[in-house]
Amino acid sequence: MTVLETDNLTKRYGTGERRVLAVDGLDVQIESGEVFGFLGLNGAGKSTTIDMLLDYVRPTEGTATILGRDVHAESEELRRHIGVLPEGLDLYDRLTGRRHLEFAVDWKDADDDADAILDRIGLSTADAARTVGGYSKGMQQRLALGMVLVGDPDLLLLDEPSSGLDPHGIRRMRNIVREEAADGTTVFFSSHILGEVEAVCDRVGILSEGRLVAVDDVESLRETVGAGSELRLRVATDIPVDVSEIDGVASVARAGRELRVTTDDPRAKAAVVARLVNRGVEVLDVDSDEPSLEDVFTAYTTGQERDGGEDDAPEAREVVA
Numbered sequence: 001m002t003v004l005e006t007d008n009l010t011k012r013y014g015t016g017e018r019r020v021l022a023v024d025g026l027d028v029q030i031e032s033g034e035v036f037g038f039l040g041l042n043g044a045g046k047s048t049t050i051d052m053l054l055d056y057v058r059p060t061e062g063t064a065t066i067l068g069r070d071v072h073a074e075s076e077e078l079r080r081h082i083g084v085l086p087e088g089l090d091l092y093d094r095l096t097g098r099r100h101l102e103f104a105v106d107w108k109d110a111d112d113d114a115d116a117i118l119d120r121i122g123l124s125t126a127d128a129a130r131t132v133g134g135y136s137k138g139m140q141q142r143l144a145l146g147m148v149l150v151g152d153p154d155l156l157l158l159d160e161p162s163s164g165l166d167p168h169g170i171r172r173m174r175n176i177v178r179e180e181a182a183d184g185t186t187v188f189f190s191s192h193i194l195g196e197v198e199a200v201c202d203r204v205g206i207l208s209e210g211r212l213v214a215v216d217d218v219e220s221l222r223e224t225v226g227a228g229s230e231l232r233l234r235v236a237t238d239i240p241v242d243v244s245e246i247d248g249v250a251s252v253a254r255a256g257r258e259l260r261v262t263t264d265d266p267r268a269k270a271a272v273v274a275r276l277v278n279r280g281v282e283v284l285d286v287d288s289d290e291p292s293l294e295d296v297f298t299a300y301t302t303g304q305e306r307d308g309g310e311d312d313a314p315e316a317r318e319v320v321a
């Protein structure tokens with residue numbers, strides 16, 4: 001079942017010469033139980049997309065539906081089905097962690113057990129009794145994630161969920177995401193941290209300057225990019241065999257009895273090994289590096305990074321004529 005669907009979802013900010021195309025004709029379809037990674041550099045349009053899904057911002061063009069309901073026309077009804085972890089969630093400094101969870105339970109008219117949630121997010125009973133003003137950033141993020149889980153939403157919209165978390169917190173968050181997905185919850189996971197997305201997502205969409213430039217599972221995206229995949233072979237004798245002519249081999253470097261072969265087609269690796277073995281070369285060791293999601297991301301977004309980095313002003317973005 002399709003849980004989230006956008007059709008030509010577009011957002012322009014501003015007018016005249018200062019017009020900014022933040023999201024450009026986004027078409028995406030996300031199925032029930034899927035963990036969808038939404039990747040993009042700073043300013044790519046991720047938050048604007050989430051804001052449109054939550055009806056905080058109206059699209060200039062296009063539509064979005066969640067659970068078959070229009071996100072604008074049925075926003076109130078949808079709220080009870082969606083758990084949102086926004087970037088930089090504001091918590092109440094003077095309330096305890098437990099009160100936050102209890103409020104979330106009341107607000108969503110749910111019957112979750114606060115202790116069970118505390119256990120899942122890794123906050124102790126003593127932590128929960130403390131006011132949130134004294135929490136570390138990571139503790140606040142854990143609590144926020146706990147509040148999002150209240151009411152067992154059908155869709156989780158997580159914006160940079162690992163923000164502020166230590167490695168234990170990140171592992172917990174990943175486990176929670178996987179458990180929720182296994183339970184049928186759909187997760188929309190927005191991040192610019194490639195490792196996070198790679199670890200937890202079934203499918204990834206790469207957003208670049210408001211446009212979705214690629215959507216696929218991580219493995220297929222790697223295959224699409226291909227380049228940078230390296231095969232290292234250690235052999236027992238000097239190598240008299242030429243493998244540079246094999247289809248898909250991009251370059252060959254030899255150093256003594258080690259051969260380094262870069263390929264732009266993963267199938268070339270097996271052909272290289274087969275050629276050597278067939279010519280009687282004893283292969284002692286084979287090692288292979290796949291392009292990482294980082295390589296994939298770089299391939300799709302090269303040239304998009306802006307000099308000002310995180311602090312870029314909105315007007316520094318592409319101005320639409």
Ligand SMILES: Nc1ncnc2c1ncn2[C@@H]1O[C@H](COP(=O)(O)OP(=O)(O)OP(=O)(O)O)[C@@H](O)[C@H]1O
Binds near residue numbers: 020
């Ligand atoms: N209210 C606004 N008015 C004008 N421009 C805006 C507004 N909100 C966002 N933008 C611009 O739209 C573009 C997309 O911004 P958005 O915040 O959606 O990106 P992002 O991918 O979430 O970035 P980050 O990873 O830095 O949070 C940026 O160029 C941003 O400056």
